[in-house]
Amino acid sequence: MTDDRVRIFDTTLRDGEQAPGCSMTLREKLRVARALSELNVDIIEAGFPAASPGDFESVKAIADENFGPVICGLARCNPADIEKVHAAVKGASRHRIHVFVATSQIHREHKLKMAKEEIIKSADGAIRMARELCDDVEFSPEDASRTELGYLAEVVSAAIEAGATTVNIPDTVGYTVPAEFDELFRYLKKHVERIDEITLSVHCHNDLGMAVANSLAAVRAGARQIECTINGIGERAGNCSLEEAVMALRTRAEFFGLETGIDTTRLYPTSRLVSSITGMHPPRNKAIVGENAFAHEAGIHQHGMLQHASTYEIMRPEDVGLSKSNLVLGKHSGRHAFRQRVKDLGFELDEFETNRAFQDFKKLADQKKDVYDGDIEAIIMNVDNASTGPWTLRSLETHTRTDEPASATVVLVNEDGVESSVTASGDGPVAAAFQALEEITGINVVLKHFELHSASVGEDALGEVTVTVEHEGRDYRGNGTSVNIIKAGSRACLEVINRILRRQTRPSPDTDSTANMERATI
Numbered sequence: 001m002t003d004d005r006v007r008i009f010d011t012t013l014r015d016g017e018q019a020p021g022c023s024m025t026l027r028e029k030l031r032v033a034r035a036l037s038e039l040n041v042d043i044i045e046a047g048f049p050a051a052s053p054g055d056f057e058s059v060k061a062i063a064d065e066n067f068g069p070v071i072c073g074l075a076r077c078n079p080a081d082i083e084k085v086h087a088a089v090k091g092a093s094r095h096r097i098h099v100f101v102a103t104s105q106i107h108r109e110h111k112l113k114m115a116k117e118e119i120i121k122s123a124d125g126a127i128r129m130a131r132e133l134c135d136d137v138e139f140s141p142e143d144a145s146r147t148e149l150g151y152l153a154e155v156v157s158a159a160i161e162a163g164a165t166t167v168n169i170p171d172t173v174g175y176t177v178p179a180e181f182d183e184l185f186r187y188l189k190k191h192v193e194r195i196d197e198i199t200l201s202v203h204c205h206n207d208l209g210m211a212v213a214n215s216l217a218a219v220r221a222g223a224r225q226i227e228c229t230i231n232g233i234g235e236r237a238g239n240c241s242l243e244e245a246v247m248a249l250r251t252r253a254e255f256f257g258l259e260t261g262i263d264t265t266r267l268y269p270t271s272r273l274v275s276s277i278t279g280m281h282p283p284r285n286k287a288i289v290g291e292n293a294f295a296h297e298a299g300i301h302q303h304g305m306l307q308h309a310s311t312y313e314i315m316r317p318e319d320v321g322l323s324k325s326n327l328v329l330g331k332h333s334g335r336h337a338f339r340q341r342v343k344d345l346g347f348e349l350d351e352f353e354t355n356r357a358f359q360d361f362k363k364l365a366d367q368k369k370d371v372y373d374g375d376i377e378a379i380i381m382n383v384d385n386a387s388t389g390p391w392t393l394r395s396l397e398t399h400t401r402t403d404e405p406a407s408a409t410v411v412l413v414n415e416d417g418v419e420s421s422v423t424a425s426g427d428g429p430v431a432a433a434f435q436a437l438e439e440i441t442g443i444n445v446v447l448k449h450f451e452l453h454s455a456s457v458g459e460d461a462l463g464e465v466t467v468t469v470e471h472e473g474r475d476y477r478g479n480g481t482s483v484n485i486i487k488a489g490s491r492a493c494l495e496v497i498n499r500i501l502r503r504q505t506r507p508s509p510d511t512d513s514t515a516n517m518e519r520a521t522i
Contacts, residue, residue, distance in 0.1 A: 006249060006258050007225040008242065009201065010036050011045040012274060013062070014074055015239055016229035018521065021449070021468055021477060022278040025499075029058045030065065035273050036230075037067035038348070039266040041242075043096065045072045045227075048520050049088040050081040056088050064091035070136065072096040074520055077126035086133040096136040096166075099126045100522050103155050104143035116151055120158045127162035138166040140203065140522045145171040145181065152184075153191045160192070166199040166225060170522045171214055174207025174237060178217035185221035201225035203522055204240045206232060211240040216248055219258065230274040231282050231289065235521055243267045243288040243320065251314055268321035269347055269377075276381030279466030279477055281453045288320055321345075329376070331365035338376075345373060347380050364462060367483050375462040378455035378481050382464075389415045390501055391441055393494055396487050398429040408432035410490070412440050433490045443497045445469035445476075452485060467492040471500055 013029055016022065024032065029046070036044050046063065049056040063071040071092035075081035077099055089095035101112075101123050108114055114122070123139060130137040139159040144152055156167050169188070171181065185202075189195055202218035202225070204211040215226050232241030246262045253259065271289040275281045284291040294317045329341060338358050342349060349357060360379045365371050394411040409423040410433060422439045426432035430450065438444050449468040454461045465488040468477050476499060480491025 003224065004258050005224070006219060006260050007042040007199065007201075008246065008260050008262055009043040009045065009072075009225050009227040010039075010041040010069075010229065010242060011203075011227055011239065012036070012229040012233065012242075013058075014045040014047050015227075015235065015521070016233040016274075017047075018235045019233050019238065019278075019280065021475070022233055022280060023475075023477070024277055026054075026058050026061060028277045030061060032230075032274060032277065033062045033065065033067055035266070035270045037069055038263070039270050040261050040263045041069050042225075042261060043070040043072050045074060045098065046089070048074045049084040050075060051520070056084060059085075059088040060091060062092075063089045063095060066092050070094040070096050072098050072138070074098045074100065074522075075126070075130070076520070077101045077122045079129060082126060082130050082133070086130075089134075094136070095134060096138055097130040097134045098138040098140065098168075099123070099130055100140035100142050100520065101126070102142035103152060104146040105148065106146065107143050116154075120155055123155060124158050124162045127159055127164050131163035135165070137164050138168055138201070139164040140168040140170055142170060142522045143172040144169045145176040145184065146173070149184065149187050153188055156188055156192050156195070160194050160198055164198060166201050167195075168201035168203050168225070168227060168522070169218065169223070170203040170227075171205060171211075172203075172522055174205035174211060176204075176214055177208075177210060178213045181214045182217045182221045185218050185223060189222050199225050201227060202240075203227035205234065205521075206237040206239060206241075209237070211238070212244045212248065215240045215245055216256075219249075219256065231271055231280065231286070233274070233278060233280055241287070243271060247288050247315060247320065250319075264319055265321045269345065272377050272381060276378070276464070276479060279451055279468070279479065281451075288315075294322060329361070329365070329371045331362070333365070333371075341373075341376060342380060345377060345380075347377075349380065364483070368462075372455075372461075374455040378462050378464050382479055382481050389498060391494060391498055393487075393491060394419060396433060396484075396490055398433060398486055400429050406432045408436050408486075410436035410440065412437070412494075429486045430489050433486055434493050437490065437493055437497060441497050441501070443471065443500050445471045445493070445496065445500075447493075448475065450489060452488075455481070463488045465489045465492045467496065469493065469496050471496075476500065 047055045047059040049059050059073050071089050073085035073089045075085045085097045127139055141155050159167050200223045202215050202223040204214045226245050228240040228242040228245055230242055232238040246260050249256050249258055268289055282290050335358055338361055357379050391412045394413045397409040400406040405425040406429045407425045411421045413419050420440045422436045424432050424435035426435050447469050451466045453464045455464055462481055463485045465480050476496045478492040478495035480488040482488040
């Protein structure tokens, strides 16, 4: 295909979720999938169904929702994987099977222990089987950027002959550089027959910090699909950042002469949703969605901005969904003003979510004079993170003194309305509060990470805490918000404890469970 539209293939829910600590529950995956649909991505790679029952169920749930984009699942070149992908994605009116096999010499010799001819035969059989089940089939030669060009052309030719409708060229370990990658794509365009009959795709990792640059180089050389993730999350150093690639194509449209179908005003809200769910917040200087992306402190920059914004801004904040105003509401603001502000920030909430968020907003407004956009966003991000039982935090009191253990008194309420109170001690107030939570609930956890992020500015800013804990050899992640850091951490810990208890009483594929499965990385 040689059209001027670049398709955006989002793999946040598959490759992005493989980043350590980024696994999501089924509910969280559905929220992200809905946001990606509103962002208007072309394809959502929802997961790797053969990896675990949890992955299968989450991909199936997303497909059955039929959000609008093509729903894709990843499979190795074997019948069982392919059948599971089809069973998972077939509920979507538009679905895709994505098969892959490694092709580089280092993978052939050390991982697969297969000859070149065996790999081509494996790919051919897998693609033909997938085409019998689905009209939309993508093929990826894993580690393509380190594969001999002649052999790579053979593999791609065989894939097209077998019926692949999209062929993806991955830079699996982030090894290539833009000029080299440009040559690779031009080589394939020249040496592979019928290559213009399929969509060429690109999938880059960021190990050397060039995932976006390499993806754009591939697009210049003929690729018409970019595989990427929100905030660039993914294994190791991550993947090509969706928001950076999309805004590069839009901002430099006169250079690329290409367009995407992305609603760029949804970029910032989607970024915030993913960072809140995964606990991986973009650095302040992150392009497009970082806190400093549209901030100007140097005097000469501020002077230029006052004269004309284009002196130091090549994009408008509102183009990516950032509000130009910041200080917005206070305790006297009503429901209508709050609802309008939520809409202005680019979020869509149903009636139940709006009511819950408004209640949290009023509580926060009683605690601080000014409520900023960042505070409202944090409330929205956590609107459905509140416990659904069996325990709810009623009150928390802590006491600290220099050179003495801290103490915390925690009062929890169970589903029957019965209160339980415990006073515990620890090296600090967080440790004491966590100890009290463990004693009341009977769930012992080991705290591995405690991350704090300020939602806005000022000493009374709403704090977002993400905790990662271990319980019986399994990692769990929880989120909590409050102007009180200890309370935010306690809410995050209690969310985890409730999840563990629900899992014990009602086993379900609510969490990703691929710890014992080789992760697919292309």
